Amino acid sequence: MLRLKELLFPAIADVAVLSVRVSIETVRVDARCIAYGAVYPVCGVWSSRVHGSYLRFPADVPSGGRSVALQLRVRRFICGNSGCARCSFVEQIPGLTRRHGQQAERLRSTLAAVGLALAGRAGARIARVLGVPVSRSTVLRLVDALPDPEVPAPACKLEKARKAIDEARSDLENALYREQAGTTVYYPHPEDRVGTA
Known part of the structure; x- marks a missing residue:
C-alpha cells in the first residue's frame, strides 16, 4: 500500500503525514516533523529541548484543480548554547519550509520559474490559471530572490x-x-x- 508521505513528500525526510482532508476547493494536509531535534542555524548547536509548538499553514502546489494548504505543526526548541543571543528557535524542514515563508518550497520554485519565463503581470495571470492567486509583485520578488547564475569565462x-x-x-x-x-x-x-x- 502506498503511504501518504511517499506520495505527497517523496524527497523530504523527517515528515509524517497525519491526515488529508479534501473538500470541493481545497486539500488540507496535516503534517509534522518527526526529527528528534534541530540545529540552531546561528550557533550550530543541536537541541532536543522542546519549548512548545504551533501550527503553520504554508500554501503548496495545487493538485487536481484544488488549492493545497499544509497544516504543519512545528516545534520551538531551546538553544543549548548559554552564550547564544537568542534563547529559542523554530525548526525548519529542509525542502518544505523556510523562515517566515508563507509558501512551501515547491510552490516558491514553481512561481519563480513562471516569473523567469513571463515576468510580473503575465506570470501572475498564469499562476492564477494554475490555481495560485498571487500578485505580480510576489512573482517579481521570488525572481529577485533567486541567486545569480554563474557565467564562467571561456x-x-x-x-x-x-x-x-x-x-x-x-x-x-x-x-x-x-x-x-x-x-x-x-x-x-x-x-x-x-x-x-
Missing part, C-alpha cells in the same frame, strides 16, 4: 588572449632593444616588420 579564449598579450609585450620589448641598437624598424603587426641592415 578558458580557451581567455588563454589565447593572455598568450597574445604576452607575445605582443615580448615583441615590443625586443623591438625597442633592437631600435636602440639601430638594427630593426618595428611596426606593430608581426607581418608588417621590415628589417634593416
